[in-house]
Amino acid sequence: MPVLGRDDVTREHGPPHGGGIEGVDGVHDLGGTQGFGSVEMEPAEPTFHSDWERRAFGLAFVAMSKGLLSGRFRHAIERMDPVWYLDSTYYEHWLTATATGLVEGGHLSEQELDDRLGEVFPMSRPIRAPRIIDPGPSIDRPCYAVGSVVRVREWHPLGHTRAPRYVRGKSGVVVRYDGIYSVPDVEYHCDAKRREPTYSVRFEAAELWGEPGDPIHVDLWESYLEPTGGSTDG
Amino acid sequence: MGDRHHKPLPTTPIEERVVALEALLTGKGILTSEEVDRVIEYYEHEVGPMNGARVVARAWCDPAYRERLLEDATSAIAELGFSGPEGDHMVVVENTPAVHNVVVCTLCSCYPWPVLGLPPNWYKSPPYRSRMVREPRVALAEMGCRVADDTEVRVWDSSAEVRYLVLPMRPEGTDGLTEPELARIVTRDGMIGVAHH
Numbered sequence: 001m002p003v004l005g006r007d008d009v010t011r012e013h014g015p016p017h018g019g020g021i022e023g024v025d026g027v028h029d030l031g032g033t034q035g036f037g038s039v040e041m042e043p044a045e046p047t048f049h050s051d052w053e054r055r056a057f058g059l060a061f062v063a064m065s066k067g068l069l070s071g072r073f074r075h076a077i078e079r080m081d082p083v084w085y086l087d088s089t090y091y092e093h094w095l096t097a098t099a100t101g102l103v104e105g106g107h108l109s110e111q112e113l114d115d116r117l118g119e120v121f122p123m124s125r126p127i128r129a130p131r132i133i134d135p136g137p138s139i140d141r142p143c144y145a146v147g148s149v150v151r152v153r154e155w156h157p158l159g160h161t162r163a164p165r166y167v168r169g170k171s172g173v174v175v176r177y178d179g180i181y182s183v184p185d186v187e188y189h190c191d192a193k194r195r196e197p198t199y200s201v202r203f204e205a206a207e208l209w210g211e212p213g214d215p216i217h218v219d220l221w222e223s224y225l226e227p228t229g230g231s232t233d234g
Numbered sequence: 235m236g237d238r239h240h241k242p243l244p245t246t247p248i249e250e251r252v253v254a255l256e257a258l259l260t261g262k263g264i265l266t267s268e269e270v271d272r273v274i275e276y277y278e279h280e281v282g283p284m285n286g287a288r289v290v291a292r293a294w295c296d297p298a299y300r301e302r303l304l305e306d307a308t309s310a311i312a313e314l315g316f317s318g319p320e321g322d323h324m325v326v327v328e329n330t331p332a333v334h335n336v337v338v339c340t341l342c343s344c345y346p347w348p349v350l351g352l353p354p355n356w357y358k359s360p361p362y363r364s365r366m367v368r369e370p371r372v373a374l375a376e377m378g379c380r381v382a383d384d385t386e387v388r389v390w391d392s393s394a395e396v397r398y399l400v401l402p403m404r405p406e407g408t409d410g411l412t413e414p415e416l417a418r419i420v421t422r423d424g425m426i427g428v429a430h431h
């Protein structure tokens with residue numbers, strides 16, 4: 001399985017890992033953060049802005065469709081150095097995650113990439129979360145009904161998760177049940193999968209931000225949630 | 235400037251890295267450049283908001299289709315021939331005078347590819363992803379989409395498997411238009427929810 005725990009700091013961007021907390025609650029988790037300014041819309045924006053974007057997208061897509069990046073791609077983007085992540089464009093994220101995922105999957109070596117490039121090929125930082133041996137039991141029927149009041153567990157994993165930080169510890173109401181899917185937190189760090197119900201949960205602005213505003217809906221796996229015992233009339 | 239402005243950026247141009255990766259992958263027989271070409275061709279020319287516009291126009295013209303679309307969007311969209319990656323679990327949210335829906339992906343870039351194509355840069359950008367959940371009404375107004383005070387803005391953060399498409403309200407004064415004519419006035423931004431139609 002993936003080659004983990006790479007410690008070659010000459011390849012790293014930024015301080016060597018190990019003693020710090022990088023990788024926790026990654027910079028990609030942007031909901032509710034401030035200071036990024038206005039949304040810049042480009043009129044008549046093309047699908048790709050340059051040929052390298054085309055190739056980076058195509059390479060990632062083909063590698064994914066061949067199953068070579070399974071359970072690695074998104075987390076590899078999340079493990080980019082935070083400054084690099086924010087200072088680079090979308091398809092640079094994709095290129096970096098493709099190369100990182102292929103190396104971690106054993107399909108390429110860093111040496112091969114370096115030799116071909118003629119320099120050190122920049123990569124995402126290593127996976128810090130331990131491998132999961134036992135995926136735990138799947139859940140084959142939804143535990144919550146539409147109208148159930150739930151709270152998102154408060155936790156800060158080292159590994160991949162799809163629970164945005166801005167809803168952790170917050171309570172909301174289930175508004176839709178969406179079916180049973182593999183839990184990414186497990187799939188990305190385990191050879192096996194665990195499947196669970198997912199829900200769309202409505203959070204009031206006052207609960208999230210402490211002031212009135214419009215409601216936000218977030219799609220969450222069952223194990224992200226805990227019951228509060230409450231219910232609305234749906 | 236020392237550590238304060240430490241910017242750990244790669245030194246090789248991105249173009250060279252892409253070329254190196256593709257050369258290595260093709261040289262090892264892991265994939266072929268023709269496979270990459272086909273994917274690019276498809277996503278650059280064969281899918282895009284024109285697909286979603288056909289779905290919206292059909293829903294505006296055919297009440298039974300609209301009902302199916304709101305009930306089971308994946309199947310209703312597949313009726314028009316649109317399906318594939320990032321569109322396997324679709325939900326359509328309908329705008330009304332009381333509710334304006336808008337879609338975001340705060341964690342990455344989740345977007346309904348079969349009906350909208352690949353997302354524009356602003357959708358994937360930190361300003362949009364950070365602000366649309368914190369101050370949606372302000373961000374929408376800045377993007378030129380003013381929502382009436384008595385209309386609720388509903389934000390949908392596509393953080394799991396569902397991909398969302400907004401069904402905009404049919405503009406006034408379009409009663410005489412045919413379905414293909416209607417499809418031409420539906421915009422990508424309207425189907426994300428950052429424009430009214």
